[in-house]
Amino acid sequence: MSNRMWGGRFAEGPDAIMEEINASIDYDRKLYRQDIEGSKAHVRMLAAREIVAVEDAEKIAHGLDTIRSEIEAGEFTFSRALEDIHMNVESRLAELIGPAAGRLHTARSRNDQVATDFRIWVRDTLDTLDAQFADLIGALAERAEQHAGDVMPGFTHLQSAQPVTFGHHLMAYVEMFARDRSRMRDARKRMNECPLGSAALAGTSFPIDREMTAAALGFDRPTANSLDAVSDRDFIIEALGAASIASMHLSRMAEEIVIWCSAQFGFVTLSDKFSTGSSIMPQKKNPDAAELVRAKTGRIYGSLTALLVMMKGLPLAYSKDMQEDKEQAFDGLPSLSLALAAMTGMVRDLTPNTKAMKAAAGSGYSTATDLADWLVRVLGMPFREAHHVTGRAVAVAVERGVVLHKLPLAELQAIEPRITQDIYTVLSVDKSVRSRTSYGGTSPVNVRKQARRWLKALEREAARD
Numbered sequence: 001m002s003n004r005m006w007g008g009r010f011a012e013g014p015d016a017i018m019e020e021i022n023a024s025i026d027y028d029r030k031l032y033r034q035d036i037e038g039s040k041a042h043v044r045m046l047a048a049r050e051i052v053a054v055e056d057a058e059k060i061a062h063g064l065d066t067i068r069s070e071i072e073a074g075e076f077t078f079s080r081a082l083e084d085i086h087m088n089v090e091s092r093l094a095e096l097i098g099p100a101a102g103r104l105h106t107a108r109s110r111n112d113q114v115a116t117d118f119r120i121w122v123r124d125t126l127d128t129l130d131a132q133f134a135d136l137i138g139a140l141a142e143r144a145e146q147h148a149g150d151v152m153p154g155f156t157h158l159q160s161a162q163p164v165t166f167g168h169h170l171m172a173y174v175e176m177f178a179r180d181r182s183r184m185r186d187a188r189k190r191m192n193e194c195p196l197g198s199a200a201l202a203g204t205s206f207p208i209d210r211e212m213t214a215a216a217l218g219f220d221r222p223t224a225n226s227l228d229a230v231s232d233r234d235f236i237i238e239a240l241g242a243a244s245i246a247s248m249h250l251s252r253m254a255e256e257i258v259i260w261c262s263a264q265f266g267f268v269t270l271s272d273k274f275s276t277g278s279s280i281m282p283q284k285k286n287p288d289a290a291e292l293v294r295a296k297t298g299r300i301y302g303s304l305t306a307l308l309v310m311m312k313g314l315p316l317a318y319s320k321d322m323q324e325d326k327e328q329a330f331d332g333l334p335s336l337s338l339a340l341a342a343m344t345g346m347v348r349d350l351t352p353n354t355k356a357m358k359a360a361a362g363s364g365y366s367t368a369t370d371l372a373d374w375l376v377r378v379l380g381m382p383f384r385e386a387h388h389v390t391g392r393a394v395a396v397a398v399e400r401g402v403v404l405h406k407l408p409l410a411e412l413q414a415i416e417p418r419i420t421q422d423i424y425t426v427l428s429v430d431k432s433v434r435s436r437t438s439y440g441g442t443s444p445v446n447v448r449k450q451a452r453r454w455l456k457a458l459e460r461e462a463a464r465d
């Protein structure tokens, strides 16, 4: 049997494989709510413009509500023969209300319909993600304020570089996630235009009111070009692009948590709630949540790549290739959402082992720069020379097997006679971090200020909403 929604010119039904490759209902049923809202807005507009009779529009809107309840109650039978969510809903509407259902698709095509449904889904998902970013940023800033004065090693090349504070390290991620959040907000702003009324590709001859449907569906305005509106999927690509960058940040942080949890580092302990055990090694407590956050990055990049490649050769306007956009979005954005939730949970729950961090902060001659800076500040030595003198002091310390601040004054004076006892005041890790008061630096005062600034901003935002 040919398709009852579009089969007028067809004598035969589709091959089984055709149905298999063509049907999207297994995944686009997720759009039922957006589809029904879009259809209701459309039919109300048709009635307002006297394109369909008010009684028919009411019947249609009522029927659509019934369908929504059926789907939510699990009583709706989805059919692959009806391809997608749009035709499943419309076909059921005909069963429920009879021929009036056939008026719903006036001045509309599945092309503008799917573009509208999908934009609403992406927009709503971006809003959920926005709240999740705020949550994560808040959790990080709170922990940073608590640990603004706790010293840990700062690394470059994963080698001890200079002491920093744990709070400062967490605040670095606050900055990254805040940029991620603003990228998502930008994407949302750009995408919030309504394709409905673009019809198949060229617009329609019916006197529709696109401002009305756009406003009813929460869009800022209708899209300005019908071809563009049904052809482009840059809005989801942009969202996945921003999601990819965010997941890269999440993955770096997850990787650090994995490293910090190892016995060799021992900088943090993850709560039992975010760890798992091993079925063979009873002693194990594995940072699985962090590992999975790291792993989700692959799926999110995968979604972005799949869509970029799928879109790149398509002529205007709609091509069926574009049906493949949804599964990627439905995987990529929820993966980010899950990763954000897991990361926020870990940040709230983890226990920093401040003693272990501090001990490690002093290793690796991490205050060598402070020694060099002292030579510059107190003796007026050019930095390059001070660097050289300090290098020699480090070499002696390495040879003796002692940390810098345990090197006897006589040894230091053998290298540079003008060095005095005062040098020891800058060689401790606490002094080192406290001295780094330049804007953006690691000093506890700075970190506390930054953490409070973010927490205040979040509070103000919450009060506004």
Ligand code: ARG
Residues within 6 Å of the ligand: 024, 028, 083, 084, 110, 111, 114, 318, 320, 322, 323, 324
């Ligand atoms: N299921 C389709 C999709 O997701 C809906 C649009 C179909 N349009 C068409 N001209 N066949 O892309």
